[in-house]
Amino acid sequence: MIRSAILALFTCTVLLFATQQAVAQSQPYQWKATPALHELPTQYANENAVIIMDQRLHTFLSDEKEGLLLYTTLHKIIRVNKEQGVEMFNKVYVPVAYDAEVQEIQARVITPAGKVINLPADKVLDEEEDGRLYKKFALEGVEKGSEVEYIARIKRNASFFGLEVFQSPVPCAEARFTLTIPAYLVFTCKGYNGFEMAADTVIGEQRISYGSCSNITVVENEKYAQTAQHLKNVQYKLSYNLSKDKDVRLFTWNQLAKNIFDRYSKPEEKEVKAIAAFLKSSKINGETEEAKIIALEDYLKNNISINEQGIGDDAELIEKIVKTKVASNEGFTKLFALCLQQMDIKYHIVFPSKRDDIPLDEKLENYRLIEDPVFYFPGTGKYLEPTNISFRYPYIQPNWAATKGLFLQNTSIGNFNTAYASFKNIAILPYEQSSHNMEVTLRFNSNLDSVLMHSKQIFTGYGASMYRPAFHFLPKDKIQDFTQELMQSVSNSKNIRNIKVANDAFADGYSNKPLTIEGDISSAELFEIAGNKLLLKIGDVIGPQVQMYQEKPRQLPVSVEYPHSLDRKIELTIPDGYSIKNPDDLKFFITEKANEEGTMGFISTYKIEGQKLLIDIHEYYKETAYSMEQFDAFQKVINAAADFNKVVLVLEKKK
Template sequence: MRTVFVAASLSIASACAAQTFDYTTPVSWPDHPQLHTVPPAFGEASAVTILDERSTEFRKDGNEFAVFEAFHKIVHIRDDKGIEMFNKMYLPIREGSEVTNIRARTILSSGKVIDVTPDKIKSTEEDGAQYRQFAMDGVEKGSEVEYYYEEKRPFYLFGSEFFQSGEVPCLRARYLLISPAGMKFSAKGYNGFAVSPDSVIGDKRVIAGAEDNIRDLPEEKYSFRDQYLARVDFKLSYNMGNAASVRLYTWKDLGKRAYDFYTTRTDKDDKALDGFIGKIPAAPDTSLGGRISYLEDYVKTHIDIDKKLTGSGGDLLPQILNTHTANDEGVIRLFAALFDKMGIPFELVLASDRGGIPLDPELEDWDRAENVLLFFPGTGAYLDPTQDATRYPLIRPTMAGGRGLFLKTLSLGSYTTALATFGMVPIAPWDSSGLNMEADLRFSTGLDTLLVHGRQIMTGYGAAEYRPIYTFLPKDKQDEANKDIVKSIGNSADVSNINVSHSAMTEAFHNTPLVIEADIRCPDLIENAGSRLLVKIGEVIGTQTEMYQERPRQLPAEMPFPHEENRTITLHVPDGYTVRNLKDLAMDVSFPNMGFTSTYAQNGSDVTVSIRETYKSIRYPLEEFEHFKKVINASADFNKVVLVLEKP
């Protein structure tokens, strides 16, 4: 079998990680492979990766550099689910790449080996993506699946390899990053994946990585998992033959390039901009924030943001203003130019997405700096230029609450550039985002239906989730959406008299509540039990998430945005009835930064329930998870409350 890794043997110890690294990993493909034993710690997994070894080598291919990657994996199958997971393989073919030297086989529990022959390997396409696909014959409980392939890719500067999955733990992971001696990369391991120092072996540079006993890490409710997966990131940092001490592709370099790209204008650009600005009416609110809000809405109303627009001038200002269509880069350039010409100071911010991998000041991965925000020092607020469904001062919630690279304008005489520094992009405070509700409950004449007048009252990010409905959907689809929103009160589709107020996108500026109200008939909220009426009052707040999990929690809890949920329910008790179990309405699960409380008050025949649920932070570490779970489950417990009404 060919040796695709470095043909030298060298092991060194990294004092900082107490990890021994092997710099030589010849792929072993014996004619008579032996089955492996799965340790008890992974005994409940449906499949276990015995070995996951990979390499990335940068080397000359003709007159140009290319990247040669190799993948070798052995997986032990333990049950029917594992069989389903690995009885068919799909090897992705990335754009511009070639997948070659595919080998695959199944090793049965009896020791018999079933090879995948070349004629069984097919090319296929699914959802626009290309794959090499083949079946693994004979996969059974106790068998093992082994496969190997190589991929040649165009040269790239930044890369990542993830060694942790949601369902399959891994006993042994190994990685090699190989480059010519004159091409020095930086690499960093995350979440337990250890990475060696850079070493020169012959005419090559090698970085090794390894981790044993990598647990599976499934998705969990209220979490963003990707940032916690075991991985290695790497990037080209030095050209050892030319200015070897100068670090390449730094965050400072990116800041300068991004600033120049988004802010440089020509005389032709300015002429087109002046014509566009001349058509913009005066902002009704002349405060700084009012002007920013008005200009954003005007641009997003008059310019179509087409994220797929490439190669056709979508980032050229004159063409944008002529066709009223821009791609992401183009609309950022347009906003930067407009705010500059209108004298409104701003800073470009390259933001992390909390749903993905955060930017790391220590390792400059430019590919992760794709999200651009505008920060306004004069107001302390942000604008999300490429998102037509957001309005100032709100941005996508996952763009807030994380690290960003701020590009502060720096002028040296006539020369203008940007100073790039890291800072946090704050998220709107918890009490500015509400998912609130008011419900007035009366009985029908026959006491067999609850007649509910419900009001959903949303602010901040709570409203931002719904306001795009009234801008981008046709009237019939708006009506459907309204019914879906309102019927969450009591889970009834019998909805009438819907009224929506303050639905305009620009209402976000003053945080005016979006109100959706309607009348709902809810026969399922009442059960007639002889002389008693059973009122499922807890279901009025809608179905709630439960977190009664058996498996220990592995990830911290993280909310999309901090918020409050204030609910008021007024029940008009029919004449002659009393409520036997009012105390069931009282609950209190409170902690310093989150809580669920419900109280009640009776005034004559009216019972008013006041519920307050708060999540004041976006992140709750594992040591606070039990508290978080209790709060989440408290709302689910209230959802089950049934009042018993009876006649004395």
């Protein structure tokens, strides 16, 4: 990954000029020798569990042999109130970085009766889940009303960028963070979303930053919300080395831009030759810049296999990649960038401030949050995600757009080429270009015991980009199941025939050709017979809809993955001798503002022409973000679609 490569390079650079000034290690952090149960504030009485105290200490110490090291101490005390809380905390997992050494773990349980049960050291086990390492231990004696306490001490090589998130699935009464560093280093340390950090203080040979936050509530997983950007957290980064040059700020965004420019835009002679031969053999061409971008992306993603970690040391060497056709993410990105450069296609590397992650801060250059790049093409104004084979130009993951991004722009000063950094908005496609539309015709068979339906689903923009990968990466037998399930969702019937798919190729997305999936459906589940009436579940033909009913007050503003519209045209042939008694149930006009379309809405109209009932539905969300003040309107629009889902037409036999 770009992030790991950049961090490694910069860490080495700083360590080279960091003074080897020894700092005596402070006394190890200790818990109370004789613990007692804490008095629990009444506000937490009904919680499954509550973190009484969450203390995290980051200490940088110089060692004559190992250089600068980071010692992290985690200390937590958790009160368990209910059985569910017991299940949550009778086993504890402490995450461990791949380059870290866990020096010690202490844990104990204080029962409601005051008995202390210590964890034997040999009960701490190594565990690996989903590629992450943990220290795991099970605790005895955990019951309602008890407290779980543990301390973990971890040692690792210094990392000059830190992030600690303090929100969890249970509330926290008190959280504390302390950063202790040699006095000759100056870190910028900042709390977010209400976590307060005080100014640093120099005591002897140590510089100390301290912060705290009380009464940290749980951020609920709400529908249409992004939680990460609202989490209470602390971040830090090294800004100055006073022993070297007290006026030179380290790890700036411009410094990052220059370093990445050097890495991706200054190939060695052997790399230039390898790229030239590669492009010649690929026969990539195009009349316009955009056509060349499309052709290059298609060729690279179809012919070079990306292995996230790479295979051996050769996975980042350009001359090896073009021979073996295997690359790491880092190697693939570099290959892509050098091809663009040799084809004289101007691009900028951009690091998105992702909407579903902790955002970048323009004033605190935390390289730890820098990871996956995208390419921006000033000539077309569009983007490309180089290592994601499921997305193709001009689409990047929607949560990476409609946000700010760190743009690394090339510049020339005389004969000297470099780059500088700036934050700009990453545009997302307007709502008209992303849709999930439907065209449906319905009629009853001659015996009036089944509804015959032809349903056509039409996807454009991001709507199509979410489904196209399935037609490329699923096995053939699974593709049929996929389309069958999609059609079944709008009919409640498995009797589906003549399924046809059009414009499912990645190349169709470049020009936004609509991906269409259609078929014929026979359904006895869409209606019921009640005497001389037919009860047609017309609302079901648009498929299941989300309902939003808040039992608790809304916590977070609304986040929509991407702006989009949903237009449905439904044509029902009314059986001879029948009339519709409640057609006005189809009429909806729910928008952001009364009598105005605004930025969101659900509008349904109908007309009857002879034996034809024609329904038009226009649902739309023009923005990705809606404020708390707009939540009530958003909820009404979402629920309008769900309410249409429940509409049942009454077809009554004429007398």
